[in-house]
Each structure stands twice: as structure tokens, then as C-alpha cells.
Amino acid sequence: MPRLRLLGFEHDNLQRARRVFESSAPAGWTLVDDASADAALIDLDSMYGQMAWMGGLPSGQVSIGLTHAARASTGIRLAAPLEGSALAAALDGVARSLAGDAATPPRADDSPLVEPVASTARLADHLASAQGVLRIDAEGLPALVIDVAGQRFAPGKSLKALLGYATADLPPTALRALGADDAAAAFAAAGEPQPLSRLVWLLALGAGGGRLEGHGAGTRFQLTRWPQVEREFPRHFRIATVMLKSPATVAEVALASGASESDVSDYIHAALACGYARIT
Numbered sequence: 080m081p082r083l084r085l086l087g088f089e090h091d092n093l094q095r096a097r098r099v100f101e102s103s104a105p106a107g108w109t110l111v112d113d114a115s116a117d118a119a120l121i122d123l124d125s126m127y128g129q130m131a132w133m134g135g136l137p138s139g140q141v142s143i144g145l146t147h148a149a150r151a152s153t154g155i156r157l158a159a160p161l162e163g164s165a166l167a168a169a170l171d172g173v174a175r176s177l178a179g180d181a182a183t184p185p186r187a188d189d190s191p192l193v194e195p196v197a198s199t200a201r202l203a204d205h206l207a208s209a210q211g212v213l214r215i216d217a218e219g220l221p222a223l224v225i226d227v228a229g230q231r232f233a234p235g236k237s238l239k240a241l242l243g244y245a246t247a248d249l250p251p252t253a254l255r256a257l258g259a260d261d262a263a264a265a266f267a268a269a270g271e272p273q274p275l276s277r278l279v280w281l282l283a284l285g286a287g288g289g290r291l292e293g294h295g296a297g298t299r300f301q302l303t304r305w306p307q308v309e310r311e312f313p314r315h316f317r318i319a320t321v322m323l324k325s326p327a328t329v330a331e332v333a334l335a336s337g338a339s340e341s342d343v344s345d346y347i348h349a350a351l352a353c354g355y356a357r358i359t
Contacts, residue, residue: 081170081173082109082110082111083109083119083120084110084112084113084114084119086127087129087130088125089122089127090228092122096120096145096161099166103163108174114140116140117139117173118142118170118173119131121153122145123144124159126276126353127279129351130206130207131204132144132153143169144156145159155169157169202247202249202282203279206279210228211227211257212226214257214265215244215254217247223269223278226266231275232278233266233270234273236270237311238278238311239311241281242284244278244285245285246286276353279352279353283348284349287345289341294358296330298328299328300322300356301325301357302319302350306353314338317337318332318338321336322350329344329347
């Protein structure tokens with residue numbers, strides 16, 4: 080039976096998406112929470128959804144983007160808000176495609192290819208579907224306490240110290256769900272909580288690797304508002320100043336700001352993920 084996973088939905092939208100699925104999905108479809116799903120429905124209007132999409136999907140998984148925007152880089156685009164008829168049509172098409180792939184016999188010289196289910200994932204991927212309060216322990220990095228519903232985390236006074244989380248592959252054992260009492264004690268020990276948006280921004284900043292995948296050299300970007308500039312990243316002030324003035328390419332922003340193109344690409348990657356930059 081074909082399987083669908085939901086990525087990047089905030090709590091209320093997640094519950095609504097589940098209800099739409101349960102009432103409208105074609106016969107045979109089931110909802111799952113793991114990477115072995117045949118398709119992923121991603122809320123591209125959520126910063127968590129953008130993080131999940133930029134982090135990449137497992138090989139062969141069909142991407143369905145839910146967005147108010149007129150275009151989406153996913154394989155299938157659904158207009159937000161989610162409508163049952165549109166979801167049913169999309170899933171029906173995916174099911175037919177999957178059935179066609181299964182009916183095609185392999186060549187005699189082909190060996191069966193089995194895609195292993197990933198046992199590790201980056202923190203951004205975990206956050207895309209996480210709920211409740213989590214403690215994160217990763218070798219060589221400060222321990223984190225993250226309250227997804229409360230949109231806060233700790234410690235967060237030094238973001239640069241947490242940059243390794245952007246690319247670290249975390250096994251399931253690195254995450255531990257906390258009850259109410261343990262969560263309160265963990266936050267008390269970790270220090271003053273910070274807005275979770277700061278951590279999400281950092282994870283996007285470090286995940287780009289100095290490149291903007293899927294965008295040509297002539298693509299222009301512009302900030303839609305003045306973002307908070309972190310003191311630990313002083314070059315970002317100059318980059319943001321240039322990007323507020325008018326749409327510009329990565330090369331143009333780099334030239335005008337004096338920053339490297341890789342720094343500009345990482346900054347734009349984070350700005351897009353957090354929703355305060357647009358593509359023109």
C-alpha cells in the first residue's frame with residue numbers, strides 16, 4: 080500500500096492535514112512518520128517545511144509541496160490551504176506512477192536495488208516532524224533542550240557553538256523526549272531560553288555549504304523585511320543592507336557588500352528558509 084508522510088507542518092495545520100487525508104485519500108493510502116514513505120507532503124509556507132525540503136528527501140520519494148505561492152520546486156504543487164479533492168488527485172497520480180514502476184520488470188543483468196532506511200538524520204529533519212520537548216545530545220556539541228510547541232530552545236547565547244548541528248547526522252538515540260517535570264528542570268539547568276527561530280535560522284545557514292542548489296547564477300533575491308542580525312556574524316549586516324535595497328544576484332550582493340559569494344549564498348539560504356527573503 081502506498082504511504083504518505085507529512086513534513087514541516089505546525090501543530091494546527093498538521094491536525095488539519097491529517098483530517099483532510101483521512102477524509103479524502105484514495106483507498107489504500109496510509110500515513111506514516113518515517114523516511115520509508117512513498118511520498119511526502121511538505122508545508123512550504125512553514126520554515127520547518129522549507130528546512131525539510133532543503134535538507135533533501137530519500138531517493139525515490141515523491142515530493143508534494145503545499146504553498147500559497149504560484150510556483151514550487153517540488154515534483155507536485157498543491158495550492159494552500161489543503162483541499163481534499165486536490166490531495167486525492169495528487170495521491171491518485173502518485174499511486175499510478177508507483178504501480179507503473181512496479182510493473183516494469185528489471186533487465187536480466189539488473190540486481191535488485193534496496194534503499195536502506197536512514198537511521199540518522201540532521202536536526203532540521205527531526206524538527207520538521209517533532210513535537211513536545213526534546214533533549215539533544217551530540218558528540219562534540221553542546222546539549223540542547225528544544226520545546227517545539229513553545230518555540231524555544233536552550234542554551235542559545237552562542238549560536239556559533241551550535242553550528243555543527245547544521246550538518247551533524249544524529250542517530251535516534253541522540254534525541255530523548257522529556258516529560259513536563261524533566262523539561263522544566265532541563266530548561267532551568269540550560270539557561271535562559273531563546274526563540275526557536277534563531278536555531279532554525281542557524282541550521283539553514285550551516286546546511287547550504289556555500290551554495291544555493293536549484294538556483295541559477297542570474298536568479299535575484301531580495302529581503303522582504305529587516306531581519307535580526309546576529310552579532311557573531313558581522314558580515315550579515317552588510318549583506319542584509321544590500322539585499323533590502325533591490326533584488327540582486329549572489330554575485331551582485333557579494334560585490335556590493337564585500338562578502339564572499341559563499342557567505343552570501345549561505346545567508347540567502349537561511350533567509351529563504353525563514354521566510355524573510357523572496358526570489359524575483
